[in-house]
Amino acid sequence: MDVDLTCYACGSTGTLAEGRRCDCGEPYWVDTDPAEFTWPDGDDRSIWRYRDLLPVDESNVGVPPAGLAGAAGGTPLLHAPRLDADVDARVHVKHEGANPSGTFKDRGSAVGVAVAAANGFEAVGTVSHGNMARSMAAHAASAGLECLVLVPADIPTERLGLIARHDPTILRVEGEYGKLYEESLRVSRDQGIPFVNSDAPLRVAGQKTTALEIAESFAPEVPDAVVLPVSSGGHASGVWKAFRELSSAGLVESPPRLYFVQTAACAPIADAWERGDETVTPVESGETVAYSIANADPPSGNRVLAAARETDGGVLAVDDEAILDARRALSRRAGLFVETSSATALAGARQLAGRDKIESNEDVVLVTTGTGFTERDVDDPDVEARTVSMPKLDGAVSGFLG
Numbered sequence: 001m002d003v004d005l006t007c008y009a010c011g012s013t014g015t016l017a018e019g020r021r022c023d024c025g026e027p028y029w030v031d032t033d034p035a036e037f038t039w040p041d042g043d044d045r046s047i048w049r050y051r052d053l054l055p056v057d058e059s060n061v062g063v064p065p066a067g068l069a070g071a072a073g074g075t076p077l078l079h080a081p082r083l084d085a086d087v088d089a090r091v092h093v094k095h096e097g098a099n100p101s102g103t104f105k106d107r108g109s110a111v112g113v114a115v116a117a118a119n120g121f122e123a124v125g126t127v128s129h130g131n132m133a134r135s136m137a138a139h140a141a142s143a144g145l146e147c148l149v150l151v152p153a154d155i156p157t158e159r160l161g162l163i164a165r166h167d168p169t170i171l172r173v174e175g176e177y178g179k180l181y182e183e184s185l186r187v188s189r190d191q192g193i194p195f196v197n198s199d200a201p202l203r204v205a206g207q208k209t210t211a212l213e214i215a216e217s218f219a220p221e222v223p224d225a226v227v228l229p230v231s232s233g234g235h236a237s238g239v240w241k242a243f244r245e246l247s248s249a250g251l252v253e254s255p256p257r258l259y260f261v262q263t264a265a266c267a268p269i270a271d272a273w274e275r276g277d278e279t280v281t282p283v284e285s286g287e288t289v290a291y292s293i294a295n296a297d298p299p300s301g302n303r304v305l306a307a308a309r310e311t312d313g314g315v316l317a318v319d320d321e322a323i324l325d326a327r328r329a330l331s332r333r334a335g336l337f338v339e340t341s342s343a344t345a346l347a348g349a350r351q352l353a354g355r356d357k358i359e360s361n362e363d364v365v366l367v368t369t370g371t372g373f374t375e376r377d378v379d380d381p382d383v384e385a386r387t388v389s390m391p392k393l394d395g396a397v398s399g400f401l402g
Helices: 045-054 065-071 081-088 105-118 132-144 157-164 175-190 201-207 209-218 235-247 270-277 301-310 320-335 341-354 390-398
Strands: 005-007 014-015 026-031 078-079 090-095 123-127 146-152 170-175 225-229 257-263 315-319 361-366
Touching: 026 235, 045 105, 045 209, 065 105, 065 132, 078 175, 078 209, 081 341, 090 209, 105 201, 123 132, 123 175, 132 146, 132 157, 146 157, 146 175, 157 170, 157 341, 170 209, 175 361, 201 209, 201 235, 209 235, 225 235, 225 341, 235 257, 235 301, 257 270, 257 301, 257 341, 270 301, 270 315, 301 315, 315 320, 315 341, 320 341, 341 361, 341 390, 361 390
Parallel strands: 090 361, 123 146, 146 170, 225 257, 225 361, 257 315
Antiparallel strands: 005 014, 005 026, 078 090
């Protein structure tokens, strides 16, 4: 089963068998015809609810597929009223940490692994130092495929331990991490192992379902703005593609403003946006608490700029202090423990509100891309826990509310 692809930038077409990048240098995405798409009926809340917009052949893949892939998606969209004052708007949180492995990456892994298995591949691969590696290893294990994970040589030991739980083959690769992505494409061609990397067409196709779920939740309206972290740009471009498809289907009159947020320590896309450039220039990454989105040379960065321009949105950067403060707010006022990088969504929305980019009473969706339970906590609170004897429990409780 081959998959037809198209280039967002120049309109050229190709197939997955021919490669995942256009001759113009931009990444392909899956070619779809959404003209006849309507919101589906039924109780299935997984990504396979949107099978008509996914690159699947039901006779081969089986929809929904068995195992972990069938559980991807269907994450909650929560109104978080205690965060409304932060941006003077109605704040909704799309909590992607509720996916099976705790990350939005499950959406793309589910599609990529299911298609690989249906086409008779025995193994899949990916380049990642965190969420995507864990997600791919988990989905490959569920589907009975071997998984090859390429990580940078300096990856923290605790991250390796989380990835290793699903028994992939892990190779720590010395050299520049940005170039490892290009090397993986060569390995994929030479060794015949499909790599489901950050901007692989199959991954982006699965990840666009984040936006499809958001849109269906608001239908027939749309939120006024969607704010999400950005690293490689694959997820961002998938969200953009979803709203384009819904516009073609006549289900959305105009898309929400899309805002993409980077860490200030590594913000090549935000820097390009501020300069008014149409292409992204690689940067040197600095140290940051948002380690998992510190991508100095994002392969889909140009697509992010295009998405922000087309939707009248933007790209911005937030510093570590703002990220950690937003993370605490999500925990203490929304009850959500998110990965540090995910908190950039709220930090970015706060910055947008300060710049009058968000109007009073608008509906703003923050996409928190992963759970905080899979990373070593960089922001442990000071714990206050008194010890009392059983006979003195009533006395201690009586002062609980002051």
